[in-house]
Amino acid sequence: MFSLFYGLWKYIFSKTEFHVLILGIDKAGKTTLLEKLKAIYSNLEGLPPDRIVPTVGLNIGRIEASNAKLVFWDLGGQIGLRTIWEKYYDEAHAIIYVIDAACPARFEDSKSALEKILRHEDLQGAPLLILANKQDLTGAVSVEEVARYLDLKELDERLYMFEAVSAYDGMGIKGAVDWLVEVMERSKRTEALRARAGVNGRI
Ligand SMILES: Nc1nc2c(ncn2[C@@H]2O[C@H](COP(=O)(O)OP(=O)(O)O)[C@@H](O)[C@H]2O)c(=O)[nH]1
Numbered sequence: 540m541f542s543l544f545y546g547l548w549k550y551i552f553s554k555t556e557f558h559v560l561i562l563g564i565d566k567a568g569k570t571t572l573l574e575k576l577k578a579i580y581s582n583l584e585g586l587p588p589d590r591i592v593p594t595v596g597l598n599i600g601r602i603e604a605s606n607a608k609l610v611f612w613d614l615g616g617q618i619g620l621r622t623i624w625e626k627y628y629d630e631a632h633a634i635i636y637v638i639d640a641a642c643p644a645r646f647e648d649s650k651s652a653l654e655k656i657l658r659h660e661d662l663q664g665a666p667l668l669i670l671a672n673k674q675d676l677t678g679a680v681s682v683e684e685v686a687r688y689l690d691l692k693e694l695d696e697r698l699y700m701f702e703a704v705s706a707y708d709g710m711g712i713k714g715a716v717d718w719l720v721e722v723m724e725r726s727k728r729t730e731a732l733r734a735r736a737g738v739n740g741r742i
């Protein structure tokens with residue numbers, strides 16, 4: 540009986556909550572973005588203590604947007620922490636990839652880190668939102684230029700969007716989140732994650 544209710548609970552839960560990875564190299568602005576997301580969607584619930592993961596290099600943010608519950612995982616970007624990323628890949632509905640648009644010197648590093656992410660089998664089909672961050676800085680390059688620089692080859696089957704944002708002043712963030720919710724609701728990846736949660740719950 541317990542397992543039946545647990546399965547049902549798990550199914551309902553998995554239907555209403557989306558997990559979004561915030562990735563990018565260090566200093567791209569991931570944590571600043573997470574804090575801005577929390578500030579913009581201020582009807583956030585507090586994080587229940589039992590769900591706080593004390594792992595070094597991981598921040599969690601929960602918001603509600605467009606009638607969906609979103610859980611953001613901000614994973615540390617330093618090289619030494621990148622192995623932690625993979626543990627979260629499997630459960631993610633979508634990826635936000637943050638790039639410091641004002642620092643072309645690190646575009647190459649950013650590009651290769653993203654290519655590695657896109658090749659990872661646990662992230663297959665996860666919609667991808669690429670943010671050209673720090674647009675408030677005069678030295679920031681445009682989102683078109685960032686897209687041209689990245690010249691990504693592995694996006695054919697993936698839902699993706701580039702967006703110019705500023706994690707400082709909030710520019711572009713609402714539109715980006717709206718897009719994210721919309722694509723997560725209809726992506727094959729979400730369908731697969733739901734099916735998996737449902738099957739596990741019934742066992
Ligand atoms: N001007 C500006 N600075 C930013 C923006 N986002 C982040 N930063 C700064 O960039 C640095 C790295 O940000 P942080 O969020 O710690 O990067 P993370 O390592 O990717 O989590 C910090 O000094 C931030 O204040 C932005 O949109 N505009």
Ligand SMILES: [Mg+2]
Pocket residue numbers: 569570571615616
């Ligand atoms: Mg950070």
